[in-house]
Amino acid sequence: MPGMNPSEIRVAGTGRILVAKAGTDGPADTTVEWGPAWRDLGYTSTDGVKFSRKGKTANVDTWQSLTPVRTIYTDRELTLKFGMLQLNEDTLPFFFGEGETAETAPNSGIFKYELQTERTEDERALGLEFNDGAEIRYRFVIPRGLVTTNDDLDFNRKGAVKLGVTFTALAPKPGAALATWLMKDKAYAVAPPK
Numbered sequence: 001m002p003g004m005n006p007s008e009i010r011v012a013g014t015g016r017i018l019v020a021k022a023g024t025d026g027p028a029d030t031t032v033e034w035g036p037a038w039r040d041l042g043y044t045s046t047d048g049v050k051f052s053r054k055g056k057t058a059n060v061d062t063w064q065s066l067t068p069v070r071t072i073y074t075d076r077e078l079t080l081k082f083g084m085l086q087l088n089e090d091t092l093p094f095f096f097g098e099g100e101t102a103e104t105a106p107n108s109g110i111f112k113y114e115l116q117t118e119r120t121e122d123e124r125a126l127g128l129e130f131n132d133g134a135e136i137r138y139r140f141v142i143p144r145g146l147v148t149t150n151d152d153l154d155f156n157r158k159g160a161v162k163l164g165v166t167f168t169a170l171a172p173k174p175g176a177a178l179a180t181w182l183m184k185d186k187a188y189a190v191a192p193p194k
Contacts (some may be wrong), residue, residue, distance in 0.1 A: 008187040010047060010138075015130030017041045017082060019094060024121035026141035038127060039090045045083035045162055047130040049128060064087045078169040078179060080128065080140070083162040095163040097122040097147050121146055126167050128191065139182040145169040161162075 016040040025035055034040075041049045056075035059068035089101045092113055098120050104110045128140040151164025169178050 005187075010185075011138065012130035012131050012163070013132055014076065014139075015048065015128065016078075017084075018042060018050065018127040018129070019090070020125045020127070022125050022144045023101060024125045026125070026127050026143075026180065030137040030139055030182050036128075041091055041094065042085050042086035043084070045085060045164075047083060050081040052081070053077070054079075077164050078140075079148070079168045080126065081149075081164070083164040084114070085160050085162060087163070091163055093151060094123070094124070094147065095150060095165055097150075115157070123170065124167075135184070137184040140179060141182075142167070142169045142179045143176065144172050 018034055018040050020037045020039065024037045054075075054077045055072045056072055058074050060070040060072065062069050084095065088112075092101060093099050096115055097112075098116060100112060101111045101113045104112050106184075123144055123146050126142045126145055129137065131137050145167050147165045149166035150170040151162070153161065153163070155161060172178060
């Protein structure tokens with residue numbers, strides 16, 4: 001029965017963000033591992049992930065009515081914003097949106113990452129997972145998207161370097177979902193009819 005139920009309040013206590021090649025399938029449920037194609041981006045800032053779903057509409061007005069007779073969606077956007085705290089071969093190219101790191105010479109221990117003049121679209125699949133205690137797990141998968149905004153980088157002695165990004169979902173192949181939620185949570189169990 002709907003209504004006030006404190007056992008249905010969720011806190012994203014711990015979580016993680018993963019990326020893979022665009023179009024990579026996420027796990028079929030919340031009990032299996034993500035698979036070798038998915039790369040965990042590691043530690044993120046305590047801000048966690050800011051989820052945003054925005055839409056723009058246009059009203060259809062008529063001579064016969066003072067109020068709109070119809071509303072049409074003209075734009076829809078789904079974004080995730082977060083800050084990565086680790087600097088490595090996965091996070092730096094994800095932040096800048098292209099390329100790879102490479103060792104400058106065999107066994108040198110010196111690595112290089114080059115930003116190109118022309119930026120290519122670095123489409124990825126993105127997975128988000130969080131737990132609320134031991135029994136509740138949520139997974140969210142965007143099969144196709146890319147980093148559309150980069151936060152400024154601050155290098156100082158007062159805090160960790162943070163690679164802040166906004167990841168925007170892109171239209172998937174026809175008939176596919178823009179994103180998928182998977183929940184291991186009894187709050188979604190359908191109550192038997194009376």
